Amino acid sequence: MSRKGRVALAVVTVLLIIGVALRTPIRKALRPILDPKENWDGRFPNPEGLCTDSKGNLYVGDQDTGDFFMLDRAGKTLARFTTIDGYHDGQNRPSPFCRGLNMTAIEPRHIVAVAVHNVVEFTIDGDKAKLVRIIGSQGDKDGQMDGPEGLARDTNGDLYVTDEHNRRINIFDKSGAFLRRFPVPQDPQTVRVVGDRVYVALNKRNYLAAYSKDGAELFRIGTAALFPLFSWIAAIAAPLALAVLLILKRRKTAFVAAGAILLLAMLGSSIDYWHHDQPGQFRLPDFIAPSQDGKSLYITDRGNGRIQQVDLDGRLINCFGSYGKGPGQLRDPKDIVFDLDGNLIVADSGNHRLQVLTPEGKHLRSIE
Numbered sequence: 287m288s289r290k291g292r293v294a295l296a297v298v299t300v301l302l303i304i305g306v307a308l309r310t311p312i313r314k315a316l317r318p319i320l321d322p323k324e325n326w327d328g329r330f331p332n333p334e335g336l337c338t339d340s341k342g343n344l345y346v347g348d349q350d351t352g353d354f355f356m357l358d359r360a361g362k363t364l365a366r367f368t369t370i371d372g373y374h375d376g377q378n379r380p381s382p383f384c385r386g387l388n389m390t391a392i393e394p395r396h397i398v399a400v401a402v403h404n405v406v407e408f409t410i411d412g413d414k415a416k417l418v419r420i421i422g423s424q425g426d427k428d429g430q431m432d433g434p435e436g437l438a439r440d441t442n443g444d445l446y447v448t449d450e451h452n453r454r455i456n457i458f459d460k461s462g463a464f465l466r467r468f469p470v471p472q473d474p475q476t477v478r479v480v481g482d483r484v485y486v487a488l489n490k491r492n493y494l495a496a497y498s499k500d501g502a503e504l505f506r507i508g509t510a511a512l513f514p515l516f517s518w519i520a521a522i523a524a525p526l527a528l529a530v531l532l533i534l535k536r537r538k539t540a541f542v543a544a545g546a547i548l549l550l551a552m553l554g555s556s557i558d559y560w561h562h563d564q565p566g567q568f569r570l571p572d573f574i575a576p577s578q579d580g581k582s583l584y585i586t587d588r589g590n591g592r593i594q595q596v597d598l599d600g601r602l603i604n605c606f607g608s609y610g611k612g613p614g615q616l617r618d619p620k621d622i623v624f625d626l627d628g629n630l631i632v633a634d635s636g637n638h639r640l641q642v643l644t645p646e647g648k649h650l651r652s653i654e
Contacts, residue, residue: 328638328639328654329348329353329355329363329654330346330348330633330635330638330639330640330654331348331350331351331638332348332349332350332351332386332635332638333346333347333348333349333386333620333621333633333634333635333638333639333640334347334348334349334386334387334620334621334633334635335347335349335386335387335388335389335399335400335620335621335633336389336621336622336623336631336633336640337389337390337391337397337623338391338623338624338625338626338631339391339393339394339395339396340391340393340394341394342358342359342625342626343356343357343358343359343364343391343394343395344356344357344358344359344361344623344625344631344640345357345389345391345397346633346640347384347385347386347387347389347399348384348386349385349386349387349635350386351368352368352382352384352385352386353366353367353368353384354366354367354368354383354384354399354415356395356410357653359625359626361640361653364413365410365412365413365414365415366413367413367414367415368382368383368384369382369383369415370383370406370408370415370416370417371415371416371417372417373401373406373408373417373420374420375401375402375403375404375424376402376403376404376422376423376424376425376430376431376432377403377423377424378423381401381402382402383399383401383402383406384399384401385400385401385402387399387400387434387435387436387437388400388435388436388437388438388476388477388573388621389437390437390438390439392407392439392443395409395410395411396408396409396410396418397409397410398421398437398439398445399437400434400435400436400437400447401420403422403423403424403431403432403433403434404420404421404422404423404424404431404434405420405421405422405434405437405445405447405458405462406419406420406421407419407420407421407462419461419462420462421445421447421458421462422434422447422456422458422462422464426452428464428467429456429458429464431447431449431452431456432449432450432451432452433449433450433451433452433473434447434448434449434450434456435448435450435474435475435476436448436474436475436476436477436486436487437476437477438476438477438478438479438484439479440479440499442459442460443459443460444457444458444459444460444465445457445458445459445460445462446477446479446484447477448474448475448476448477448486449467449474450473450474450475451473453469453470453471453472453473453474454467454468454469454470454474455467455468455470455474455477455484455486455497455501466500467501468497468500468501469501470486470488470495470497471488471491471495472488472490472491473488473490474486474487474488475487475488475489475490475572476572476573476574477574478574478575478576478583479499480576480580480583480598481580481598482498482499483496483497483498483499483504483598484496484497484498484499485497485507485574485583487571487572487573487574487585489568489570489571489572489588490511490570491510491511492508492509492510492511492562492567492568492569492570492571493506493507493508493509493510493511493568493571494506494507494508494568494571494574494585494600495507496600505599505600506600507571507585507596507600508562508566508567508568508571509562509567509568511555511562512554512555519547519551519554520547520548520551520552523547523551524544524545524547524548524551525544527540527543527544527547528540528541528543528544531543562589562590563590565594565602565605566594566596566602566605568585568587568589568590568594569587569588569589569590570587570588570589571585571586571587571588571594572585572586572588572620573585573586573619573620573621573622573633574586574622575621575622575623575624575630577595577624577645578624578628581597581598582595582596582597582598582603583595583596583597583598584622584630584645586619586620586621586622586632587605587607587619588618588619588620590609591607591608591609591610591615591616591617591618591619592605592606592607592608592609592616592619593605593606593607593616593619593622593630593632593643593647595645604646604647606643606646606647607619607647611637613641613649613652614641614643614647614648614649615637616632616634616636616637616641617634617635617636617637618634618635618636619632619633619634619635619636620632620633620635621633625642628645629642629643629644629645629650630642630643630644630645630647631643631653634652638654639652639653639654640652640653640654641653
């Protein structure tokens, strides 16, 4: 390979690595160009976390702005705030609390939400929040967490929290006392407890796993991504090839070989990702909503712009939605909850709106 060819290969490899590593901030930076402002200057630049209460009020967390909303059944804003007096993050620093992640309503105006390396419980009085308690801190010990994202509450009031960077599920009682934990094989995103099963979305692996409450894996839903295999190839084979060829004093070949291995690993991972598009398969499965009868699960299939419904054993029942901006179409759908009428509310984050759909996926209205 010529010198120009080696330089071009190195540049392409570096750009690909940077693009993968910084895809989220790059996407946000390009949003004003890719999405004209007139299409997203409403209340929700990037709605993500949702929950409803027994009176039908809807709670929304926006990931980009850190705004927390309380809406009535018609979608009117009843409260909006970004801070809670007395709240501090997992390192005991004053901080806004809302990251737009999982939340649950204990009762009307009484919320538990994933915050910054901890969980916060608060009530809403008028249009302001009042701190009840902070659960957990940042770290890897019992009762600590690092990068929590998902939250669920079982019938006993126990809280299940995904601990992403520690790759585990932490369980606390309703007073915030640590009970136990169990490991998962990949960074967990969200969690839902249905009966005696704990469903965890492992979205970087493109599947969900069902566990018993003591952490025994029961089965998986979807087809596992191969990107960890390609990651290990890139992490081990590229440095090894570089080192061996440098020892053999084949300097140019060493850098070409290492770059080619990295490039092939990324291409292989990308090809595998785009093949997960058939019903029953997922690209970035993330949020989970049990049906109102408790007999099935609705799962946001973010990369495919759709929602899939499966029974409690993971068998496909329905698949609806497609990537786009029209009614019933979705772009990067995130949290999903049922309202009191039995309809599905979807945080259609890429379209900067909430959509209300029937359980079969028919569009009823949008909240923007």
